[in-house]
Amino acid sequence: MTRKWVYLFREGQADWKDLLGGKGAGLAGMTLAGMPVPPGFTITTEACNSYYDNNKSFPEGMWEQALEALKEVERAIERKFGAAENPLLVSVRSGAKFSMPGMMDTILNLGLNDQTVKGLIKATNNERFAYDAYRRFVQMYGNVVLNIHKDKFEHILNEYKQQIGPKAKDTDLTTQQLKEIKDQFKAIVLEEIGTPFPDEPFEQLKGAIEAVFASWNNDRAIVYRRLNKISSALGTAVTVQTMVFGNMGDDSGTGVAFTRDPSTGENVLYGEYLPNAQGEDVVAGIRTPLPIAEMEHDPNFPGVYQQFREIAHRLEAYYKDVQDMEFTIEKGRLFMLQTRTGKRTGPAAVKIAVELVREGVIDEKTALLRIPADDLVQLLLPHVDPESVENNQLLTTGLAGSPGAAVGRVVFTAEEAEERGIAGEAVILVRRETSPEDLRGMVQAQGILTAFGGKTSHAAVVARGMGKCCIVGAGALQIASDESHFLIDGTDIVVEKGEWITLDVDSNEGRVLRGKAKTTAPELSGDFATLMEWTDKYKRLGVLANADTPVDATKAREFGAQGIGLCRTEHMFFDGERILAIREMILADTLVERQKALAKLLPYQKEDFAGIFRAMAGYPVTIRTLDPPLHEFLPHDDEQIQELAQGLGVSVEKIQRRLETLEEANPMLGFRGCRLGIVYPEITEMQARAFFRAAVEVHTEGVEVLPEIMIPLVSDVNELRVQREIVDRVAKEEGVREAGIEYRVGTMIELPRAALLADKIAEIADFFSYGTNDLTQTTFGLSRDDSGKFLPRYVERKVFKDDPFHVLDREGVGQLMQIGVERGRTTRPDLKVGVCGEHGGDPSSVEFCHIIKLNYVSCSPFRVPIARLAAAQAAIGETERDK
């Protein structure tokens, strides 16, 4: 027996999307539910795949089954395909499992020729309408099936319109003109392909089905699938359906509607309709459609709105999700042509999911799974109004350092950003790249734009921590040497200092716009809070934050962080007098001098740590000892060196000499991390002392404190051992345990060797925290600071699937992590393991952390909600998989 390739709508099921495609399954579902659907049938996706397997010929039996199904349709509608009297016309449409809007082909009004058009005139009593349908069909078929360029047809159409007048529309064409146009279209076909236009309706049908199959592999469809990660193996179904006409007069029309507002999520019918029109007129934007609500009182459509609203409710209740529907009204009668899951914005996704739970339609787990975690960004940060994006000139693009929107005047130095920012001005700090010295300017700027750097460059990491919009690696940006303006390479764009610009950054890309674009502020509605409470019920991973100041720690708590997973203590050194003290420490020649400088830093650090402990009452606070190479703390330009020399009473030469000694060929592989604390144990000692003193002080205030110290860039257990000895000694000296405080000492695992030797390291470490930024850098041998120059090409050309600094590389870096967890826990079964690299806030990476049984992830405060949702989704996904 031959396989069943063809299903009448009534033979299908609403959830057979794999077999019938989204459109075919929707039509089957609506038919079964007794809704008004013009009868038809669907040729399966399997037939499409067979078509390709068979060297582009229909699989055996398919055509015969299609003819059989067509007979059924004829019986149901009491019209005959190809008949001279009251002919049946059909549409032939594509429909894959996942909607690919506009990517594949559609043919309408199929079945018309010089005989059947007469039957249509008689049946409809409308000659103009019939000839319009006929010329549209020849035009569409000529283009889609016979591959004749659109312009050839448009040209003729325009000539006829010109004859009427300069502003003539399609609707102004007379019946006689339409007839002539149709004839001329046919003449073009003959001229272009050398054979006459196929008048035989069955031949037309065959050609149309083949064209839809072929459109599965047109360029647009291939690109769309690649972008949306849709498999090429799925194939498209073909739906053949009785034509209904929305262009048969004032009591006809067509429209599109959503069961809820897809941009806000509000529970109102949302959409538009266009009287006396066919679907493609809406898409082409020839006339402005009317809001759907107006249909309720439109005298041309009595009762239609009520009927449509009722159908919309039933469809949403059946699919348990927002539906996006297409309909046509033919002479006052409503017909449903399509229903599918409606796409929506992040805020709408949250509102809809929470309300559907409240209405008892879905459960909490389903609601959590429905929201793409990254889409929460749209709720958490301001963004540029999409209309503004069109109105403000796009100057250039760069990498998405930190998402959001920022509007301000261009400044080129951190000093100026700081000065003008404090004075209340909105500024955007534009730099070649940023260094820690720029921090104070960054704090005061609305946003940051750099020409160099990748997603884990200093500017990006710091900006994300502050939730501040930032674009990095805008390669075309060239700052004039006198810092009076910037240029965009390859264009004549010049932007002067002081001009307004807008940064607009989503999770993929950053855009620099000219002028002040309109932005919208984040709104953390009640539904958002509800959703976040649900995440806590299901997730297993803890979600902590990377925060360096009491202000950031407070923000992190507001977003639900369950502690601080990484406090980069060096960030505390940049404020006011502190930078002077750290510079004094670096320039010191003797231990005594160094200790003197460190003693100045201690009270500052202690105060900051105390503030963080208070903000994080009852939750762990993990600080990391000094990590970056020391040259990052010293000034590099002459003026600043001079200033420093004066401030500290040392010679310029001395600073320059020190700079030279600190210079390294590979600073990220150099004198940094625990190597600093090993060579200068007094630094670790001061930091531990400040931390423990703060802990004891805040504990005495009655606040629960959970101090944790971690040592960065460890590659060997002995490094950790010597650092731990210092920390334990200081803890004793400060009476930490005596005060009743439990503390832990752990390590970052950010070098491959540390992951491989995790069992040994776990003898000394109470916990591990994966520094996946450095671990990615060192595993790939890829610089996190400047790989932005070429890495995007890798992703574009599919050499790498994703940027490994953004989405954790499960295969390589992930394997090291898995090895590290397993080996570490052989030594210490209760070893706490987390991640604090940027991956801690990326949904796919969070899922991986769940799978390899980490205890927590830690990320920038603004990504905490995203990580919470991703952690819940990973946990729910796992239980669903086990079922």
Ligand code: PEP
């Ligand atoms: C890391 O390397 O992943 C990390 C968290 O540390 P940093 O980014 O400060 O080097």
Ligand code: MG
């Ligand atoms: Mg690191």
